[in-house]
Amino acid sequence: MIDNFAIEKLFKLVEPIVTEKGFEFYHLEYVKEFGENYLRVYIDSPKGINLDDCESVSRPISDMLDTEDPISEAYYLEVSSPGIDRALYTDKHLSKYTDSQVLVKLDKLFEGKKQYEGILSDYSSEEITLKINEQDFIIPRDKIKIIRLNGEM
Template sequence: MANKDRIEKLVETLLVPILEENGVTLVDVEYVRELGHFYLRVYIDKEGGVTIKDCEHVSRALELVLDEKDPILDPYILEVSSPGLDRPLKKDKDFERSIGKDVEMKLYKALNGHKEFLGMLVSYNKTEVVLKIDNEERVFNRSDIALIRLSVVF
């Protein structure tokens, strides 16, 4: 397991009691290097959306645990935030939460002259995503999808 994966899994484990205590759920953990700096990003959510206070409480509690355990050798910047309304669906739990909701999808290559689709997410599995578009269910290969996210209408 790569160091990145090890750190992300460990942080997910350390977050369990912190998330429960603060009434939020974990959307994702990312440990990435950007422009010469390491970032540990934690994305949280809850019904009705998270507040700055939610992010602050989770961040402070996680900082204490990380300082005590000291599992990350490199200097890093900790960020705790909401994933945003237009977050991409990456993991199976993202797809599961989005069943029955409208999504926007972009393909790498055009299919029947179209690269972008808008429809309701009906189902998914490891290899396929099913959208209901104009009362018709259409099946797409997950490997063909460049981006899929919740549709946000203002």
């Protein structure tokens, strides 16, 4: 696997390509699944993302990766939309989706549960606040595994 320094470098290499193509650079991840490595680049747009959009971004990213060669091991490049139930990774994402329905999954039990659903009403570097049944519920960020938009509520 690649380290955080390499991930930061990838962010800096990929973001200008995505924005030059007229899209929002939403997120990037490098993961191993089923024995294969994947570099996933998530792009977004107010009008949504289609297959042609992904292809238009994938080609120049692939060319740049061939030139820069920032990853020494074999991997697959995937460019896609973050989806309707997108994960919220950054404070920018939390800000954009404040007052939205979210699903919060935790690493361990907190207040007797590992999963919470509610409206994201506030956040800080230390915690997030969900409105659940008109009550504020505070969850420390260091306990959170993932926060996703929840379109099913």
